[in-house]
Amino acid sequence: MSTPPAFPDPQRAWAYRPPQPLRGAATGPLAGLTFSVKDLFAVEGWPLRASTRAPLPLMVPSPLVLRLLDLGGTAVGKTHLHEIAMGILGANAYGGTRHPALPDHAAGGSSSGAAVSAALRQVDFALGTDTGGSIRVPAAWCGVYGYKPTKNHPAWPTTGVLPLSPTCDHAGPLAADFGTILRVQEALTGAAITPQDWSGLKVGIWQPADWLDPQAQAAVQGMARRLEEAGAALHSISLPDMLDAYSVIVGHEAAQVHADALALADPGFSPDVLTKLRAAQELTPSQVQAAYTRREEYRTQLAKLFGQVDLLLAPVVPTSPPLIGQEEVQLGRETANLRPAVLRLNVPFSMLGVPAVALPSGVDWVGVQLIAPWGQDPWLLGLVRALLGGD
Template identity: 60%
Template structure:
């Protein structure tokens, strides 16, 4: 198997298909190795023991709709990270082997970004997103990623190894919005139509100093494109939410992996083990305080959507960093990579708002388009309009 990026955790001898017909017939997909698939291994890209996981409801539905599953993709170990490092060597960028692909859905992004033919050809990939795990690798690999509204009835998390049941989402990555829309329409039975940007009120969330100049210029250029399509764009503030996000995710992740943590040597990578133990050490009062902060942030986000139709934000703070790089240089100086990334993406998984990661004209730099809760089809319609316009101009 030709897999220099180490994107694949398992490739089936034959694609898994339960229906030769249906709205997704002819499409092949990869599955992040957190999803339960009967007869296929599940490692979570870790050497540590994992809880049992049942057959994924979402995978079963996609197969019934005519899609064929090719295999499983690697991820950042148990989805607790944003670079793609794991117990099997880690997944590298699709075109720059010295750089990261982003995580935790690293292999998912690479599997679609490569546009391979033959046995490893896939048209879309299933990922998960707890704090940016679809959107970050989508941005750094130059593809599209969609994180649905939390609890979307057609994007089930049943049969997926959790990281944080409060923040976990399932969702797809693809090379274009059109493919994401085809999957969405098949699952929901509803038609997604291109939407008009003219007259839309867009709140630009681009905190001063949170990105490098390359990303800042790419986001501002994207905002100018939206203005050219008739939207109004105004700066909007929103705070860092990691004081709520981190305690919630780490405490829940520690409960998921409690059995492994009870072993003398559970074989997690050092950072994963430290993070899980930190989560296990949080008090009930600390976690409750985090949920109270989350409620405050949700009220702030709801308030923004009374004044604006949509939020535009960067999806990453810099272009793809080097493998092993632990800090990034951004406007406010050198800060830890994990914090630089998560404070941009975590708000919208913590608060469950539907978000589309969309490429910019700057290679491997993406933006986030964030809509009010439940406005998934409208959001995808906006992305479809952007894509159609770009194709017309090409």
């Protein structure tokens, strides 16, 4: 049994609170900051459950958590997630996580508890993961900032993190204050993030109108105006629906990660998660190989696009936070299943590994994202810093 949190937790954000936090070094660039840990990260002496009742593979302790402790951060506990990170709403075997301000609404996922702990300022920052939007979606719906680094960023290792899809998984932070994300990034990399000039930048605006409700459209349009006022030149762009490759890759890899549990008569997963994993086990080798081939084609398309524009502005979510249990959303004349409606806005940037920052848009509970080319994390973070008025 986990230790009850020291504060009320009606949102069910917290998976485990130890009797005493793991205190960071007394001195260091993160001294005085507290953080939560998504319950995919292995932390020595703490349970790892991934918000499921299924048995899990053994994991080595996360070097990222250890590094943050060495830098002075204090880890106060683990947060709930959408079960094994296989979803975007925050549902799990322990009742699911609710929105920090809208009690009947979902927080988003899979880093649901991370976003809630940041939004309620229970911690200064939260560790999350992002495979198909799992940092950016709850950040957008909970009104906080989320940073998904370039894939395989040396400062944000996924070693010691229970995988969902090694091809698509990223580790990254969420925080109510963007300055805290900058402070963490600077501490991990040892390099300052300097404000960057927006003047003359070519920004590709991805606004697939048929995939967004009026609030989500207003969020993108409002941010586009801010970028234009900052000096950027705006260009409309388009991207294909990449779920054909993503869904196969993630399902295939997740089924491999959880193969031992799936071999049991009763694996212990919730019905929805088990159905997805069983379906993935039925994929043929040719279907899997075709998905990886398609991913490379999408990567080529995105690289070509970044040859035409410097930066992308895109939606994160198609609508405001859904009700708990809601499965469909009205987008124009289309009634869409909520999961693919959210995923298709985010998977291009996680499946292909480019850095992205989710940030509030000015429309309540509907964030947007800025995306840069591979490896341009310092520049992207510096642009956001300048946009928010950082000196």
